[in-house]
Amino acid sequence: MADDEDTTGFAKLKGSKQTKRAPRYFDESSVKASTSDKHETNKPLERKSEDKKKKSGKKRASAPDSDHVDRKRGKETWDSDEEKDPFPGEAPIKEEALARYTRGEGNKIKIRAKTAGPKLERKTMEKKFHLAAQQAARAELLLGEDHGYLEASDDEDTSQLSQTDIADAVDISAAQKHFDLKLDKFGPYRMNYTRNGRFLVIAGRRGHVAALDWMSKKLLCEINVMEGVHDVKWLHVETMFAVAQQRWTYIYDHQGVELHCLKKFNNVLKMEFLPYHFLLATASSTGFLQYLDVSLGKELAAFNVKQGCLNVMTQNPQNAVVHLGHANGTVTLWSPNVKEPLAKLLSHVTAVRSIAVDKTGTYMATSGQDRYMKVFDIRALKPLQVYRMSAGAGQLAFSQTGLVAAALGNVVEVYKDCCSNVAEKPYLTHRLRNNITGLQFCPYEDVLGVGHQDGFTSLLIPGAGEANFDAFENNPYQTKKQRRDYEVKMLLEKIQPEMIGLDPGGVGQVSQLTAQEVEKREQEAIQKKFEPAKKKKGRSKSLKTVQRTKGVEEEWRRMKVRQKMREEEEKRKKQQKDHKKKDKWGSALDRFQKKEN
């Protein structure tokens, strides 16, 4: 391995990835790491023994008596047992790690009363929150895996490395993840990975749909729907996927059996699946944005976006807001609860070609016809970076670690650290024969899937995937039973679509009345009318009821006036009192002032 590297003069491939299936790009480095670890672990021991020596030396110096020396030697062994902990107390926590798990500023509760029931409870809770954050920060220790990366030597550039170079350098299992599916007959391909990154579904423009376990290359199903296909998406599990076909949207199972035909969802060009809400969002060429609740099989909402054909769509994984890109350079943000866009953002002066949002919901990258790629802080809706590219990127994708992939015609470029800092050159580039139509990073893998005219290509992008997966959230090694359990659990924990909004913490807020609502209430209070009760023995005749109503309403009015007067009187009195007070302790010279009346 090391020889290889010397002869070829490659850039070093560093870092190692998680567990069994992760591509261990460079064995040597891991060996190095382990040896260095050993060194580190040895060090404290050495230091300890040195300390001991020092101590004993000191003693000897202070009491140069042979008897003493002997005794002390005997004592030394005793000492080593009794030696104080060199690192007393709890292990320190990194500030950044703690900040990562601290959820905002807490309440500062002061307790004065002896019997402070609820306040005391809340204070206890605050302490517990802090404790939980600390523990979570400490538990980061368990996330042992680090995502790898490419490092160039001085005269080289990582972007010069080809896929074959990388595949040659990595171990076999990782190298197998770089492959090419030649499917040139069914024309440009769209593709989608499941949330755990295990399965892949590809759909050619000309009707070819195939689902496969891409790692083992085991085919789940392969069908031709005999119709144009615009987009394909997995639903919550790998047993179902939705295909946007020429006319309607269909749902197939993993064996290729048609489960549903959604005639309401016609002429769909792009789809997004919101896994926590079980919603399938579709954007159609007729300009409609529709939501389908997959768990209920009902259409949740349908909006006419009034921007013409909708062919640019993505979702914000953090708050499940759907982003649509339009021909007039705007990006609109949608939730199924509001008929108007939650926000509208002018990002380009020409049509928007692609949008991507990173998994933390912090950054949004947009590309336009004007050959710009812009990165926005989507929380503040402010632009962070503007890049001038050689062509307008037709596809954009964020990886779990924040790499950005852009498809410029037939070139895939991956940029590293281009959101918070200014990137100057791509991290990796790959040139394909044909125009790229689908782009997605595979979750938990250092793999970028590219759908194009000639089929599908899987590219190795070191450092793209999240190295530590949460098996309760997304388990790439899920068994069938686990999958079933997981499905039930997901359904039980389904988030209601009403909670979708720009601020995902909106549920935790107290709903406050708007000014209009307050006004409305006041109006209602004013317009409240007296309804006379029915009385018997001829006393409920119309004249009587009218008289009674009038009387009561008159009385109400009087009451109001009286109350108002009372209030005014009180106010006046208070003012007077204040005034008097002021007068009382006014200037000493006031006594010379001319008295009124």
Added chain:
Amino acid sequence: MTVLRLLNIHTFCDIVQRSAIMADDPVRTLLAVNADQADEDDSALVLSDDEAESDNEGQHRNLLDAISSLDKKSRIKGKVIQRSEPSLQVSPFDISSGDNGGSRVHLNELVGSLRNTNQFSKVKTQIRKMQGRQKVIDAPLVKPQAERIERSLAYKATKKEVSRWTPIVRQNRQAAQLVFPLQQEPVSLPTTDSMVKSFKPSTDLEREIFEVLHGSKFAERRDHELTEAEEEALRAMSLDEALSRRKELQKMRALQSYHAAKCAREKKIKSKKYHRVKKRSRLHAEKLAIEELHKTNPELALEEIRKAEKLHAEERASLRHKNTGKWARSKMVMAKFDDEARQAVQEQLEKSRELTNQIRALQQDSSSDDDQEEREEEESEEAVVMEMGVDDKNPWMRSALKINSKSDQKDDPPVEEKQQLRTDEEETEQVEEVTSGEKDTIEEQPQQKHIDEKEELEEVKVENASTKKRRRRNKKKKEGENEVEEKADWSDVLKDEKKTGKKRKRRRKKTEVDAKKSRPDGGVMGRTTDEAGEVQDFDDDETMLEEGLERRKTLEEVEAAAKIPDAETLSTQQPKVDQATNPSLQKQREIVKEVHINPEKFFTIQPSKLKSSAPTYLDVDDNIDMIDFDQQRENIEEAFANDDVVTEFVEEKRKAEEAGKPKDIDLFMPGWGNWGGVGVKVNRKKRTRFIKRAPPPKPRQDWGLHHVIINEDKDVHLKTHQVRQLPKGFGSISEFERSIRAPLGKDWNTPSAVAKLTEPKVVTRAGTIIEPISGEETFKKSKGKKMDLEGINEEREGGKKDRRNGGKRNSKKGGSE
């Protein structure tokens, strides 16, 4: 008790007998008879009292005989003896009731004569004793009163009893968790420490070793470095040293107290001047120190500078020394007449100036190159000051001075300076009119094309009504009560100024044009119209004016501010639209200026070029047409980058803002209280009276973000999941929201944290009986119990209080033990 009483009676009888013998009074005799009868009843007792009768036994016996014979006679003869004692109620039993109408017989009367005799000493002492001992039992209290006292006593006792429970109850209430049954055996595994502590040597060998280890002087001690013996030796050796050290300490203490006394004395000094001088010297020293620090330790110096910057920012944010306060205003009034007041006001202003200037001063040190020119300028300024002999401290003269200095050195100011000059333009023009009369004489030369251009532009400007208005307001502000008449048409004023402005003005325009030319224009929306540019220039002028002395620290910033960013067509066009239609926006703009934020800045990010590789389509034969077309379209679209998009967006945003504003409600009804019909004019005043004014609109979320429209409508659906009212016990909404900010579930927390976060308040063990808490066990003096309670105590939160309670409880226990 009864025995005693009987004894008394007996002695009493005895005395009566004797006195009767002496007095020979019939009444007394009778009494004696009665007493004797009683005597007979209590014969046993009489016998016991033989001592008293020892001396005159014979007499006594005679008496008894006589009495008995009397008795026999009367009974036998049935002779009724006439009762002669004065009594109101005559007893049927020949006995007086004793209560004979106030004429009580007192002891004194009976035995008063004893006082004069020397005999009967025994009786005398007895009587004396009896008198001293005499204690009368109080009459029993009335029932309700007695009961009340009883109740209060009972209450106290019960309270004491019950209050023993309060700390326990409080603990249980406040405990984070209660595990029932509460009394549990504490399970603890023996630790090595406890084993060591409780170790007692049992065998001989052990004992010996133990003694060696613990008993001797030379034994090592765990928490000391030296053994006892060693320490002793050391102590013996360093006596002198210890003495000297002690001396030193004493000296230090004395010095300290001297210093404290000095400080206290100084603190008492009331002289303001003294303090002022002192403060000044202190500040000077500080400044020097910072300078020194700058040389030696730049990092620390930087920190100092940062501190100064903060102070500076605070000063800028506050009105503290801006003479806006009550005191300052009163002083201002007085300033005309009172030198001192004037000085005070000046001092304030000086201070604020100093604070706001501070950073520049500091930075001059650091970046000497940049500010070289500035320094020169200042020097020249000082020269002018000297010439003119004006008080340099006078804040009102300052600006004038600056302007003068600038106009004086107008020969060839550095290029960077031009922008700055431009900012002062409006101020200066007016002052120039006053100061430099000679300039007025110079005629306008035909040479300046620039001016002509400018004039045209300015006319365009004038056409914009709202801008004009604003400008006039500004002008007013600047000029105060100066010579420009309010009615004068602005354009006229402008022209006048142009004539008077002359060379200086020309130069300004030149710079403006230069600036425009030099402006990098490679932006997306590069086609800035002249008009727009002009408006922008104008804006720049204003912002710069507003921001006064310290806004721009470096020349780069000044330039940056003057620059029109490429994306600014948007921002430049917008204000025009807004100002015409929307006064509130104008207001907003003014607010912006106050906070010194330029909203345009948010939309100006210079595009950075990515070294991306261009797509190639060489290999493709089939799609070449399509791709070519694509490429073409891209190129065309880029070439004609759609300006309409921006204007459209601006218009849309304006509409959204308009729609979001609360509207006035017109409640006017034609013909109501007036004549109605066609052609009848309604009084405007009357009309406006019926218009209900809407409250001022809330600031929009997207305010300041020109490229964003945020929907202000509340999400109605979300409300179903939200809390409607602030839950009880929370002071504010934010407090509540913060209290539920952290997730509790296991997806976000470690298992132990989840357990802790969700632990129930009460835990019961299945199958165990929960008995009511019993006093016996709770207050039992058992250690295990105590520990248990302390365990609860530890769990509880609440610091001080806890300790207090714990202390109480412990002390109580200690007392009982």
